[in-house]
Amino acid sequence: MRTKKTNQKSIFRVAELSDCSISTVSNVLNNKGRFSKATRDAVLKAVKKLKYHPNSAGRSLRLQRTETLGLLFYPSCAEIFRNPFYAEVMEGLEAALLKAGYYLLLAGYDAASSDAEVPGFLRQGKVDGLIFLGRFPSEIIRRFSKFDTPLVLLDSNVEWPVDSVVSDGFSAEVNVVAHLHALGHRRILFLAYNHEDSNIDLRVQGFLAGLRQMGLPDGKKSVIREFMSHDDIYSALRKRLDGPNPPTVVIAVNDTLAMDMMSRLASDGIRVPEQLSIVGYDDHEGSAKCSPSLSTVRVNKVQLGQVGAEMVMNRIKSPDSPVVKSTLPTEFVARGSVEAAPK
Amino acid sequence: MRTKKTNQKSIFRVAELSDCSISTVSNVLNNKGRFSKATRDAVLKAVKKLKYHPNSAGRSLRLQRTETLGLLFYPSCAEIFRNPFYAEVMEGLEAALLKAGYYLLLAGYDAASSDAEVPGFLRQGKVDGLIFLGRFPSEIIRRFSKFDTPLVLLDSNVEWPVDSVVSDGFSAEVNVVAHLHALGHRRILFLAYNHEDSNIDLRVQGFLAGLRQMGLPDGKKSVIREFMSHDDIYSALRKRLDGPNPPTVVIAVNDTLAMDMMSRLASDGIRVPEQLSIVGYDDHEGSAKCSPSLSTVRVNKVQLGQVGAEMVMNRIKSPDSPVVKSTLPTEFVARGSVEAAPK
DNA sequence: TTGAAAGCGATACCAG
DNA sequence: CTGGTATCGCTTTCAA
Numbered sequence: 001m002r003t004k005k006t007n008q009k010s011i012f013r014v015a016e017l018s019d020c021s022i023s024t025v026s027n028v029l030n031n032k033g034r035f036s037k038a039t040r041d042a043v044l045k046a047v048k049k050l051k052y053h054p055n056s057a058g059r060s061l062r063l064q065r066t067e068t069l070g071l072l073f074y075p076s077c078a079e080i081f082r083n084p085f086y087a088e089v090m091e092g093l094e095a096a097l098l099k100a101g102y103y104l105l106l107a108g109y110d111a112a113s114s115d116a117e118v119p120g121f122l123r124q125g126k127v128d129g130l131i132f133l134g135r136f137p138s139e140i141i142r143r144f145s146k147f148d149t150p151l152v153l154l155d156s157n158v159e160w161p162v163d164s165v166v167s168d169g170f171s172a173e174v175n176v177v178a179h180l181h182a183l184g185h186r187r188i189l190f191l192a193y194n195h196e197d198s199n200i201d202l203r204v205q206g207f208l209a210g211l212r213q214m215g216l217p218d219g220k221k222s223v224i225r226e227f228m229s230h231d232d233i234y235s236a237l238r239k240r241l242d243g244p245n246p247p248t249v250v251i252a253v254n255d256t257l258a259m260d261m262m263s264r265l266a267s268d269g270i271r272v273p274e275q276l277s278i279v280g281y282d283d284h285e286g287s288a289k290c291s292p293s294l295s296t297v298r299v300n301k302v303q304l305g306q307v308g309a310e311m312v313m314n315r316i317k318s319p320d321s322p323v324v325k326s327t328l329p330t331e332f333v334a335r336g337s338v339e340a341a342p343k
Numbered sequence: 344m345r346t347k348k349t350n351q352k353s354i355f356r357v358a359e360l361s362d363c364s365i366s367t368v369s370n371v372l373n374n375k376g377r378f379s380k381a382t383r384d385a386v387l388k389a390v391k392k393l394k395y396h397p398n399s400a401g402r403s404l405r406l407q408r409t410e411t412l413g414l415l416f417y418p419s420c421a422e423i424f425r426n427p428f429y430a431e432v433m434e435g436l437e438a439a440l441l442k443a444g445y446y447l448l449l450a451g452y453d454a455a456s457s458d459a460e461v462p463g464f465l466r467q468g469k470v471d472g473l474i475f476l477g478r479f480p481s482e483i484i485r486r487f488s489k490f491d492t493p494l495v496l497l498d499s500n501v502e503w504p505v506d507s508v509v510s511d512g513f514s515a516e517v518n519v520v521a522h523l524h525a526l527g528h529r530r531i532l533f534l535a536y537n538h539e540d541s542n543i544d545l546r547v548q549g550f551l552a553g554l555r556q557m558g559l560p561d562g563k564k565s566v567i568r569e570f571m572s573h574d575d576i577y578s579a580l581r582k583r584l585d586g587p588n589p590p591t592v593v594i595a596v597n598d599t600l601a602m603d604m605m606s607r608l609a610s611d612g613i614r615v616p617e618q619l620s621i622v623g624y625d626d627h628e629g630s631a632k633c634s635p636s637l638s639t640v641r642v643n644k645v646q647l648g649q650v651g652a653e654m655v656m657n658r659i660k661s662p663d664s665p666v667v668k669s670t671l672p673t674e675f676v677a678r679g680s681v682e683a684a685p686k
Numbered sequence: 687t688t689g690a691a692a693g694c695g696a697t698a699c700c701a702g
Numbered sequence: 703c704t705g706g707t708a709t710c711g712c713t714t715t716c717a718a
Contacts, residue, residue, distance in 0.1 A: 011711065021689040026713055033714085034687055053466035057403035058711030061694045066400065068469075071449065078434040080424075082628070087424035094420050094451055103464055104449040106414065108437055121446055123396035125695095126411075285425070354696065364705040369697055376698085377703050401695030404710045468711095 010055055017046035029054065060125075068103045069312060070119070070127040074134040076108030083256065085284045085301060086133055089154060092305025093131070100313055104131075122149060129312040132156065138196050150315035154308045155299075157199040161323040163315060165307045166199040167299040169281070170206035172330040173251070176279055176297065177210025179332055180249050184341035185277070186216060189240060189247035191233055191257060192225040203253055203281065230257065234264050241276070248277065248341045255280035255287045255296055262290070262337065277338040292336035299330055353398055360389035372397065403468075411446045412655060413470035415462070417477040419451030426599065428627045428644060429476055432497060435648025436474070443656055447474075465492060472655040475499065481539050493658035497651045498642075500542040504666040506658060508650045509542040510642040512624070513549035515673040516594070519622055519640065520553025522675055523592050527684035528620070529559060532583060532590035534576055534600060535568040546596055546624065573600065577607050584619070591620065591684045598623035598630045598639055605633070605680065620681040635679035642673055 015022045020039055027033040028043040035043075046052070060066045071093075073080040080086050097104060105127055107119050121127055129150035132141065138158050144151055145162050153164035173190075180188055190207045192200055204223060211218040224240070227233045240246060252258035258280030262272055272278050272292055280287060280296035287294040307326055315321070358365045363382055370376040371386040378386075389395070403409045414436075416423040423429050440447060448470055450462050464470055465487075472493035475484065481501050487494055488505050496507035516533075523531055533550045535543055547566060554561040567583070570576045583589060595601035601623030605615055615621050615635055623630060623639035630637040650669055658664070 022712080023689055023691095023714075024687085027688090030713080036687065039687080051466065053463065054713095055404075055711050056464070056467040056469045057400050057409065058694090059713080060400035061398075061404050061696090061710090062712045062714085064694070068448070076434070077437050078430045081430035081433050082427055084425055087421045090424050091419070091421040101463075103469065105411070106447040106449050120396065120444075121399070123394065124399040126399045126446065358705095365696080366698080366705055366707090367703085370704090373697080379703065382703080397697095398695050401710090402697080404694090404712090405696045405698085407710070 010052060013050055014043065014046045014052050017050065018042040064125075065316075066126060066128050067101060068105050068127050069097065069309075070121060070130045071104045071106055072119070072130055072132050072136075073106075073108045074132070074136040074140070077106055078108070080108075080134055083284075084286060085155075085254075085256075085282055088284070088301035089133065089305040089308075092302040092307075093309050094305070095302075096306045096309035096313075100309075102128075102309075102313065118144060118147065122147065128316050131308060131312060135193075135195055135197060148319070150312050150319065152308050152312045152315070155199060155304060156197055157202075157325065159198055163311050163324050164199075165304055165311060165326040165328065166202070167297075167304070167330050168327045169199060169203035169330075170209070172281070172297045172332070173203050173206030174210040174213065175332055176251060177207060177214060177216075179334070180251075180277070180279070180338070181214040181216070183277075183338070185249045186341065187245055187247045187249075188216070188222065189237070189250045190223045190225075190253070191237065191250055191261065192223065192253035193233075193257075194226050194228050200253060207251060230260050230264075233257070234261060237261065238268070241270070249279065249338065250276060251279045251281075253281060255282045255284050255294060258294055258296070258337075259287065259290055262292075262294070273337050273339040275342075277341075279338060283333055288335065295335045295338040296333050297330045298333050300328055303328060353395060356393055357386065357389045357395050360393065361385040407468075408659075409469060409471050410444060411448050411470050412440065412652075413462070413464060413473045414447045414449055415473055415475050415479075416449075416451045417475070417479040417483070420449055421451065423451075423477055426627075427629060428498075428597075428599075428625055431627070431644035432476065432648040432651075435645040435650075436652050437648070438645075439649045439652035443652075445471075445652075445656065461487060461490065465490065471659050474651060474655060478536075478538055478540060491662070493655050493662065495651050495655045495658070498542060498647060499540055500545075500668065502541055506654050506667050507542075508647055508654060508669040508671065509545070510640075510647070510673050511670045512542060512546035512673075513552070515624070515640045515675070516546050516549030517553040517556065518675055519594060520550060520557060520559075522677070523594075523620070523622070523681070524557040524559070526620075526681070528592045529684065530588055530590045530592075531559070531565065532580070532593045533566045533568075533596070534580065534593055534604065535566065535596035536576075536600075537569050537571050543596060550594060573603050573607075576600070577604060580604065581611070584613070592622065592681065593619060594622045594624075596624060598625045598627050598637060601637055601639070601680075602630070602633055605635075605637070616680050616682040618685075620684075622681060626676055631678065638678045638681040639676050640673045641676050643671055646671060 011022045011025055014025045024035055024039060025043050028035055028040050105121055132153045141158055151162060153162060155166055157164040157166050192204060208218045224236045258278050262278055265272055270276060280294045283296045283298035287296050311324055354365045354368055357368045367378055367382060368386050371378055371383050448464055475496045484501055494505060496505060498509055500507040500509050535547060551561040567579045595604060601621050605621055608615055613619060623637045626639045626641035630639050654667055
C-alpha cells in the first residue's frame, strides 16, 4: 500500500526525475490542467533526458483508443503490392497519417479472416478505424459496415451510406468521349470488369452519357462488362473487332486492363493506334512509359490517399456526423495510343 | 470496494454468463491452471455467445507483449509497393504471421522517423519486433540494432550480428558464370549499385570467384559498382561497350536493373541478346514476360518472407539465442536474353 | 497548481 | 479446481 506509486514504471521515472507526481507529468505531456512553467520545464527536461515515450498499451487501455488504423486489402496484401496504383495512394495515406500520429495495421482480407467473420484485430480492439483498399465484394463491405468501427473506402464505393473517396469517373468519361468524337471516332467500345462497384458504374454511366451527348448510339453493344478475367474480356474484344462495324477505339476501365489489352493486341498483330486506339484510366506509373504510351485519365492518387486518411480520422472524432462521399476531379491525358479515326 | 469486480468489462461479462470468476475465464481461454470440463464448456459457450475476444490493450499491458511486428521500409512504404519483388515476400510474411497470430504495423522509414532517432511506435512499445524490407543504409540498421528489440533483415545483410535471411548470391553467381562460360562468353561484366550491403557483396564475390574458376581475369574492370542511379550505371555501361574489348554479356545485380538496362539498350538500338546478352537476379514477375524474356536467378521470395517471419518470432521467444544468418538456395533460369557468345 | 487514487481489461499468483 | 486481488502504464477526476 505504501509502495503504491513506486510500482508505476516509465512515467514514474519521469515524475521522480522532475520531482513531481505522475499526474502532473501526464498533464504536462497532454497539455491539460494547470501547471507552472517551472514544473513544465522540469518535466520536459526529464522526458528528453529519459527519452520517455508514453507506453501505448497503457494509453490505449485508458483512452479506449489505439491511434492505429487497419489497412485492409482485398484479396491480399501481396495482391495490392503488385499494383502500382496503390503505391501512390499509399504515399498520401502515409503522409496524412504520420502527421496525425496514426499508425497502420496491415491485413489482407482473405488471410486475416479466413474463417472468422471479420479479422481478429477488429474484435480485439487493435484499431480505431478501417481503410479499405481494393475491389472488395460488396457483401464483405456490408459485413464490416454493420460494425460501428469507422470505415472508409478508397477508390471504391457502394450504394449505401459508407464514407468513400473516388475520382470523378462520370465527368471523366463524358470528357473522354467528347475528345474521341472530336478526333472523328464514332464506334467506341467500353471495357470493364463484371464487378459490383458504384465507382465503376460511374465510369460506365459517364461513358454512356457521353455517347448520348455526342448523338451516338448508347446501346448494350457499346459496353463489354460480362467478364472478370482478362482472357475472357480479350476474347470478347477480339470477337467484336472481327465482327461487323468494329470499334475504332476502346476505352478500358483502368490502365492495367488497357495495357494488358494492348500487349495482347500487339501479339496478335493488331497495331495500336493505327488500327485501334486505346484509352485507359488512372494514369498509373508505366502508362507513360509503355509503347505506345497510353492515353488515359489522370487521377490524383496521392490526394486520394490523403483525403481518405482525413475522412477516417474525422469520423473517429465525430462518429455521428453525416456520411461523406468525396469525389476528386480528373484530367484527360493525351498520349500515343490514340489517334484520329481512320477514314 | 464491494463493487470491485463489477468494474471489469468484457471478460467480466463472460464470467457472469458462465457463472464463474474472471480468473477462471482467463485460465480457460489460455489453457492454464486447472478447471473442470464443465466450467470449461460453460466458459467457451459464453465466449461464443458474446463473441468475446480479449482486448488487446489490456493483454499487452499485462503481458508486456503486443503480438504485433513492425514492418519497416526504406525509403518509404510507397517505394516498396512499387517493387513486385516485395509482393511475393509479403505473401510469405503474411501467411507465417497470420498462422502465429501476429499482426504487422506498417511504417516507411523516412516518414516514420523524420526527425526522431527511431520511429515512434518502437519507443511506444507498439511492436515486439521489427522486419526490415528494402535497402537500408547500414548506418540506420546499426541504430536499430542497438535497441534490444528483435530485428530481422529480409534480403539484406550486414557484417555485424543481426538476424537476416538472404538468397545464396555467391553460389548463384558462380553458377551463372559457369553457365555463360559454357556458352562461349569470355568477357563478362557485372553491374551493381554502390550500396553497402553484404548481400550484394556476396553476389559480386561469387561472380569474381566464378571468373577465377573459369580461368578468366577478375580484375577491377569486370565490375561496375561506383554508381547509384540507373542513369550513371547505364552511361558507364555504354562507355564500356563502345571501348576496346567490350563485354559480350552483362550480369545485373537484380532484375529491376537488368530490365531497365535492357530497355535503354533497346532505345539505343543495341539488340539483346544478339549483340549483348543479359542476366538478372531475383526472377521477379515480369522477367518472364518482358521481351526478350530475361535469363535470371530464381529466388524463392515467398520462402524468404516465411523464414524471415519465423526468425523474428523465434528471437522474440528466445532473445539470447545465437544470431542466425540464413541463406536460401537459388536456381538459374535460362531465357531469351542470353545466347551463345558471338564468334 | 499539485497529487492521491480510481480505474481501463487482462493475467497470474496464491490461498482456499 | 476456483476465485480474490495485485499489477501492467496511463489519464482523469476531485480534493487539497
